[in-house]
Amino acid sequence: MQYFKFLLTATLFLSASIVFAQQGEIRGKIIEDSNGEPMIGANVVIKGTAIGAVTDFEGDFSINTAPGTYDIQVSFVTFQSITIEGVEVKSGEVNTLGTVRLQEEKSELKEVVVTAKAIRTTEAALMTIKKKAPGMIDGISSAKFRLIGDATAVEAVKRVTGVSIEGGKYVYVRGLGDRYTKTTLNNVEIPGLDPDRNSLQMDIFPTNLIDNMVVSKTFTAELPADFTGGLVNVETKDFPDEKILNVSLGISYNPNMHFNPDFLTYEGGKTDFLGFDDGTRELPQGAKGGSVPTPLSGHSQEDVSRFVRSFNPELGATxxxxxxxxxxxxxxxxxxxxxKKNTENSSDKxxxxxxxxxxxxxxxxxxxxxxxxxxxxxxxxxxxxxxxxxxxxxxxxxxxxxxxxxxxxxxxxxxxxxxxxxxxxxxxxxxxxxxxxxxxxxxxxxxxxxxxxxxxxxxxxxxxxxxxxxxxxxxxxxxxxxxxxxxxxxxxxxxxxxxxxxxxxxxxxxxxxxxxxxxxxxxxxxxxxxxxxxxxxxxxxxxxxxxxxxxxxxxxxxxxxxxxxxxxxxxxxxxxxxxxxxxxxxxxxxxxxxxxxxxxxxxxxxxxxxxxxxxxxxxxxxxxxxxxxxxxxxxxxxxxxxxxxxxxxxxxxxxxxxxxxxxxxxxxxxxxxxxxxxxxxxxxxxxxxxxxxxxxxxxxxxxxxxxxxxxxxxxxxxxxxxxxxxxxxxxxxxxxxxxxxxxxxxxxxxxxxxxxxxxxxxxxxxxxxxxxxxxxxxxxxxxxxxxxxxxxxxxxxxxxxxxxxxxxxxxxxxxxxxxxxxxxxxxxxxxxxxxxxxxxxxxxxxxxxxxxxxxxxxxxxxxxxxxxxxxxxxxxxxxxxxxxxxxxxxxxxxxxxxxxxxxxxxxxxxxxxxxxxxxxxxxxxxxxxxxxxxxxxxxxxxxxxxxxxxxxxxxxxxxxxxxxxxxxxx
Missing domain, CATH: 2.40.170.20 (TonB-dependent receptor, beta-barrel domain)
Structure with missing residues (x-):
């Protein structure tokens, strides 16, 4: 049964990949301009064709089509239509339009026409959410990440109003310390690597996996009550808006610290480079009991000697x-x-x-x-x-x-x-x-x-x-x-x-x-x-x-x-x-x-x-x-x-x-x-x-x-x-x-x-x-x-x-x-x-x-x-x-x-x-x-x-x- 499930899953992935390689895909999100919320059921079509899609409950859509350059038309009843010109589709690739905002229809306005570039380079969604949010928030979105090139969350969040970074890892808001700042991941509280902090260290998240980071500076009832300066929520992507296959390498040199022959260290375990001890430093057998062998405890000389020698003898730095x-x-x-993908409406798939x-x-x-x-x-x-x-x-x-x-x-x-x-x-x-x-x-x-x-x-x-x-x-x-x-x-x-x-x-x-x-x-x-x-x-x-x-x-x-x-x-x-x-x-x-x-x-x-x-x-x-x-x-x-x-x-x-x-x-x-x-x-x-x-x-x-x-x-x-x-x-x-x-x-x-x-x-x-x-x-x-x-x-x-x-x-x-x-x-x-x-x-x-x-x-x-x-x-x-x-x-x-x-x-x-x-x-x-x-x-x-x-x-x-x-x- 397990083999059958694996084979079925692999077949689905392979079939999708083969078909997709023959076509390209257009993805994007439609939001309502007045409140920044996703629009369910908006029509998105390739102009002059019947090829298109209907947005889901998160406002997302995707259209598969043959390679070429197209104009994309977005419409919704009682809202002003918008046409996005010059959307290029390449075989086997995804063209991400980003966030498209629809405004309520006004009689004196005609259809709006924009270029794909203008759509991609805006940070519309987060700004609209910030403007219409029930509480006072600040934040930064994935669209902004692409513009500024920050590699990790800690580099990006320091650009948010009132935020300071402690130790290169932790976020404090409005100058208040860790006690009054809280970090959540996907709106759920989790402890960090330092279990006595409210803040989760932020240098672990690459920005290409983050949808947005929002700092709430005022409390609303759906949030946990134990923060005062600010609550930082990191929302990771679940449906990437574009294909991600990235490899990164980095080096850093500090003249005060690196290539110094006087660097202090000591011999550790063989797995230190993986972030955990291999047992080299473990507590010796018999040490955890209520009584350990000493010359005054009634233990034999051999027991005392054996116990002393069970400890690692290294005490000096090298x-x-x-x-x-x-x-x-x-x-x-x-x-x-x-x-199986085709050129028909794929909204319900x-x-x-x-x-x-x-x-x-x-x-x-x-x-x-x-x-x-x-x-x-x-x-x-x-x-x-x-x-x-x-x-x-x-x-x-x-x-x-x-x-x-x-x-x-x-x-x-x-x-x-x-x-x-x-x-x-x-x-x-x-x-x-x-x-x-x-x-x-x-x-x-x-x-x-x-x-x-x-x-x-x-x-x-x-x-x-x-x-x-x-x-x-x-x-x-x-x-x-x-x-x-x-x-x-x-x-x-x-x-x-x-x-x-x-x-x-x-x-x-x-x-x-x-x-x-x-x-x-x-x-x-x-x-x-x-x-x-x-x-x-x-x-x-x-x-x-x-x-x-x-x-x-x-x-x-x-x-x-x-x-x-x-x-x-x-x-x-x-x-x-x-x-x-x-x-x-x-x-x-x-x-x-x-x-x-x-x-x-x-x-x-x-x-x-x-x-x-x-x-x-x-x-x-x-x-x-x-x-x-x-x-x-x-x-x-x-x-x-x-x-x-x-x-x-x-x-x-x-x-x-x-x-x-x-x-x-x-x-x-x-x-x-x-x-x-x-x-x-x-x-x-x-x-x-x-x-x-x-x-x-x-x-x-x-x-x-x-x-x-x-x-x-x-x-x-x-x-x-x-x-x-x-x-x-x-x-x-x-x-x-x-x-x-x-x-x-x-x-x-x-x-x-x-x-x-x-x-x-x-x-x-x-x-x-x-x-x-x-x-x-x-x-x-x-x-x-x-x-x-x-x-x-x-x-x-x-x-x-x-x-x-x-x-x-x-x-x-x-x-x-x-x-x-x-x-x-x-x-x-x-x-x-x-x-x-x-x-x-x-x-x-x-x-x-x-x-x-x-x-x-x-x-x-x-x-x-x-x-x-x-x-x-x-x-x-x-x-x-x-x-x-x-x-x-x-x-x-x-x-x-x-x-x-x-x-x-x-x-x-x-x-x-x-x-x-x-x-x-x-x-x-x-x-x-x-x-x-x-x-x-x-x-x-x-x-x-x-x-x-x-x-x-x-x-x-x-x-x-x-x-x-x-x-x-x-």
Whole structure:
């Protein structure tokens, strides 16, 4: 039976391909000009013939015909007909017309005649959708991708108003951080490779697989309620509008990082180049039990010796010559009829769309001046300068591999579509660092030492997502049903993190000291998470006030569960210590291992049973909504909605005290840590000031919730910076351990002017009020170590302005017709009303001349975001070029209290240049050249205190990169 199915499918594909090769095909989409929605049942014919098609429920059509040049006529009852001249059809190829807009018929107008080129080079659909959308949206479409030549989603989305890119991967909107920005794929929430982020990394999606990317800046009831700055939805293609068979290759050179013989690395596994460990770093047998063999545990000498030798002996970083970055990509896609094609109307024949993409990216980074600093204020009011507690300087080498695979099948008839999409991401990152650690014994809580540390790390992450989606238009009833089911499995593992720090290196006898640089340690971390989302949406079109109206209702349910565990082991010395040098690579030499003397190294487990650094958490989130979109008057559209979400988060975990046997400690067993039932009302009003102008107003209530990690007892060490993240469930003198959601009221106002060829000018104002915002706070009680914790701080608010301009320069001179300038600026003023505890702690360290107020900037909110670009786009010559600038203002990252100053992420002035040239037959070959970080800016976070010089918290230089890429379309 399986063989028969395979043979039948292969025969259908082969038959379709043979027939198709004898003919050509014309494809396109018909939308209604007034609202951007697809037109069902529009007639599309080759002028002067009976050859044609009728559009389906998505407005799509396809016509098969013999090679030649034709005029295509599009018509619909009560709408103005349009003729597209000069449509060329070649044997075995697809001519894609793009989006065609039909206007309502007016008696004084005759049939409109345009050229095929004019249709192809417009971005009509997205602009119309943006103009008529119920909420405030910005975005970029596949038509724009073709014009500007951006290869990946992250390159394209940075052109959207108010968007900034963090780490080259993640999208933030309106300067708000990850907590208030959300990313969805095909309108379904999926976790990213970093499971503690709301944002999915965007550099994994090639633009030729994306239909559009839309950023929703205001909430409407059908959207999830847990975003505030913006929601970014990436919609992948299911029925490619043209045949896709692409191969791409790319290389990138950074003078600061590549071909450097001092690049730090270490010997890993044989499959590191595929983004996962081959078992080289796996936890030794017997290490996970409650008791491991030690000289003091009653185990035999042979057992102890065997256990010590089961660990990988490599503890020191080595040097090699770093290579350039390189990438490869392959994409294929098309749509075919499942029945024999002919020249007759094929509107009712089902079509199969398929798409597949495979990408590989290997990046090498070497930072030769990495700095981490821990600074403190002086207690004396007369001293405004800061003193260091610990300075850490050194070098860090990174090798990052990312493999992405995306595939999809879609089956579409005239009134329904079902699609299956699958995505797999695999990411592996190997890091090796060497650092000099200088600790000042005169600082509060410090012992004073000088240490030399080697750090070896590996992280492997994977994500597997499946989407099953059906859309059904109930013909002639006005009803449409959309349903989606999407399971995701994600993992993150850090196998065998090794830190080896010699203390007292300035003395004659260096040693390991637990109270200084620490004994050599090894950590295994593992995270497994499953997520299942199901949702349906129903839309009913009806008439109100002689205008089209829409009633929407739907429901969704999301289940998530995470298992997390940290296992820790450190080296102990049974026979004292004696070292001839500070070479970490010799520490686990045979002569140093138990039972040999001196040193007598053995491993001790730092894991209690039960493990305080292990937890299981789960979430159940059920949402229902109703929304109504209607014209209250001729020029005023209202979109009113209500969403209700029931959110329950449960946690199983315990604190260190309970794990150590003290029954007074806290132990949670599947206990509710969040339980809320919230109403999220939303109102959007759109007043039309003319055909091309809108005035918009919006009110909505949204929410921001803590992550699994934040609502836990986990203590997560960054072994390089030696900084520790603490889950919020730990109580302190100034914190009760009860972390709650942040509820936000949002007000937005926008005036927007749309002009021809995608030109736009808009001005927006927005206000947000935060109840119990969550921010990362430096824990004041932890003075010997650097520890942070997420906490609810005082209430906050922000007010902002946003400006957007996209303008062709032909208004200056006709010769500048191919030049475009685009810019968007977001300016925000935010404030937090401090709690009495925070304000008192700050007052204790108030300096002379300083007049502290009980308000401060909101953490994670940039005071401004600027995006600007000058581009040249010439469709005929195949040249696209541009220079683009982005900067985000200094942003509070960590809230300091008392002894510790606030930490700010400094502005990073990103200036980039790109040029792409398409040439060859039908412009099938393209070559692109890019320069990133032209200004050679550093990425820095600093401590800021009254009248003190800024001091380094974190600093590294990504350098300037030069990239060359080649793409060929078969």
């Amino acid at each position: 040097t090699s010559t770093s290579l350039m970055d390189y990438s490869m990509g392959f994409s294929i896609g098309d749509q075919i009829s499942l029945k 089902p079509k199969l769309g398929y798409i597949f993409s495979l990408s590989y990216k290997n990046e090498t980074k070497f930072y030769d001046e990495v700095n981490y600093g821990e600074y403190q204020r002086y207690a004396e009011a007369s001293r405004t300068d800061m003193r260091y507690a610990t300075l850490q300087t050194g070098q860090l080498g990174e090798q990052n591999v990312l493999i992405g695979a995306l595939g999809g099948l879609a089956l579409k008839s005239r009134y329904s579509k079902v699609r299956l999409t699958a995505m797999r991401l695999q990411n592996g990152e190997k890091r090796a660092g060497q650092f000099l650690i200088d600790n000042d014994g005169a600082a509060v809580g410090q012992s004073g030492y000088l240490a030399q540390s080697d750090n070896l790390e590996y992280n492997q992450r994977s994500l597997t997502n499946i989407l099953l989606n059906g859309t059904h238009n109930l013909r002639n009833t006005g009803w449409e049903l959309d349903w989606r089911v999407s399971p995701t499995i994600s993992t993150s593992e850090d196998p065998d993190i090794r830190k080896t720090a010699f203390s007292d290196i300035e003395r004659e006898n260096p040693r390991f000291n637990a109270g200084e640089g620490g004994n050599p340690s090894r950590i295994w971390r593992s995270l497994n998470e499953i997520s299942l989302t199901g949702k349906f949406d129903v839309t009913k079109k009806y008439s109100f006030n002689d205008s089209e109206a829409k009633l929407r209702l739907g429901a969704s349910h999301t289940y998530k569960e995470r298992d997390y565990e940290i296992l820790f082991y450190d080296i102990q010395f049974f026979s004292g210590q004696s070292w001839d040098n500070t070479d970490q690579s010799e520490v686990l030499n045979e002569e140093n291992l138990f039972p040999n003397k001196p040193n007598g190294i053995y491993y001790q487990s730092g894991n209690n049973n039960p493990n305080p650094n292990a937890y299981n958490s789960n979430i159940q989130n059920t949402g229902v909504y109703i929304s109504n979109e209607f014209n209250a008057t001729k020029n005023l559209k209202a979109v009113l909605g209500l969403r209700v979400e029931n959110y329950v988060q449960r946690h199983t975990g315990r604190d260190q005290e309970f794990a150590s046997g003290n029954t007074n400690g806290r132990n949670l067993v599947n206990e509710k840590v969040l339980d809320s039932f919230d109403f999220f009302p939303t109102a959007n009003l759109i007043y039309s000031l003319g055909d091309e102008q809108n005035l918009r107003f919006s009110y909505a209530k949204t929410i921001a919730r803590p992550s699994f990690k934040e609502l836990s007892f986990a203590q997560i060490l960054d072994p390089i910076s030696n900084r520790i993240f603490n889950g919020s469930l730990f109580p302190y003198a100034d914190w009760d351990g009860n972390l709650t959601e942040t509820r936000i009221d949002n007000l937005d106002l926008r005036w927007e002017l749309f002009q021809k060829e995608g030109q736009i000018f808009s001005v927006s104002a927005f206000y947000k009020k935060f109840d119990n915002p969550i921010e990362l706070v430096r824990i004041p009680e932890q003075q010997t170590s650097t520890e942070f914790q997420p906490r609810n701080v005082g209430d906050g608010e922000l007010i902002g302005l946003e400006f957007e301009l996209v303008k062709k320069l032909s208004f200056i001179a006709p010769a500048l017709d191919n030049f475009n300038v685009n810019g968007n600026v977001t300016v925000v003023q935010s404030k937090i009303d401090m709690t009495d505890t925070e304000f008192s702690a700050r007052k204790n360290y108030e300096k002379e001349g300083q007049n502290l107020q009980a308000v401060r900037q909101m953490a994670g909110q940039a005071p401004y975001v600027i995006n600007a670009g000058l581009s040249y786009n010439n469709f005929d010559s195949g040249i696209d070029a541009g220079i683009f600038y982005n900067v985000k203002g200094p942003t509070l990252a960590v809230v300091g209290t008392g002894l510790y100053a606030d930490v700010y992420d400094e502005s990073f002035h990103s200036l980039n240049f790109s040029i792409i040239k398409r040439f060859g037959t039908d412009n099938r070959t393209s070559v692109d050249f890019k320069v990133t970080n032209i200004l050679n800016e550093k990425r820095e976070s600093v401590y800021k205190s009254f009248q003190a010089e800024d001091e380094i918290f974190t600093s590294f230089n990504p350098g300037t990169s030069f990239s060359l890429g080649v793409n060929y379309k078969f």
